Structure formats: C-alpha cells, structure tokens
Amino acid sequence: VDDKQTNWVAKLLxxxxxxxxxxxxxxxxxxxxxxxxxxxxPMIWDSAPKTEYLAI
Known part of the structure; x- marks a missing residue:
C-alpha cells in the first residue's frame, strides 16, 4: 500500500x-x-509487460 493509502483496494485480492x-x-x-x-x-505474480501482447 502506498504512503497515501489510496491503492489498498487493488491489493485485496x-x-x-x-x-x-x-x-x-x-x-x-x-x-x-x-x-x-x-x-x-498459484497466482502468476510476474505479469507481462504492457508493451507485450498489445493485441490478440
């Protein structure tokens, strides 16, 4: 969670x-x-970079 505690919802999963x-x-x-x-x-923790898989 960041210092301002604004991204905690994204961490709930x-x-x-x-x-x-x-x-x-x-x-x-x-x-x-x-x-x-x-x-x-197991969950996949290392997601693909945003530049990879731009389209299917």
Missing part, C-alpha cells in the same frame, strides 16, 4: 489469497483446502 492459503494451526490445513478439498493453482 492478493490479501484474500494469502489468508486462504495460510495453514491453520488447529487443523494443519488451509481455509481454501477445507472449503474446496484441493490446493489452488
């Missing part, structure tokens, strides 16, 4: 993903695994 993947101490499973019965595919 990543925060929710991290919380859902955190392993619970009591069950040793993540919330995502308990709700869905599987481990999610």
């Amino acid at each position: 990543f925060l929710e993903f991290a919380i859902n993947l955190a392993r619970l101490e009591t069950t040793s499973y993540s919330l995502f695994f308990l709700n869905n019965g599987r481990i999610p595919c």
Whole structure:
C-alpha cells in the first residue's frame, strides 16, 4: 500500500489469497483446502509487460 493509502483496494485480492492459503494451526490445513478439498493453482505474480501482447 502506498504512503497515501489510496491503492489498498487493488491489493485485496492478493490479501484474500494469502489468508486462504495460510495453514491453520488447529487443523494443519488451509481455509481454501477445507472449503474446496484441493490446493489452488498459484497466482502468476510476474505479469507481462504492457508493451507485450498489445493485441490478440
């Protein structure tokens, strides 16, 4: 989040993903695994540069 705290909404998806993947101490499973019965595919953190893939 930047100094003026204006971009926190854009970070909510990543925060929710991290919380859902955190392993619970009591069950040793993540919330995502308990709700869905599987481990999610990892998020792609390195997005393509804006100059790449300008059109399909």
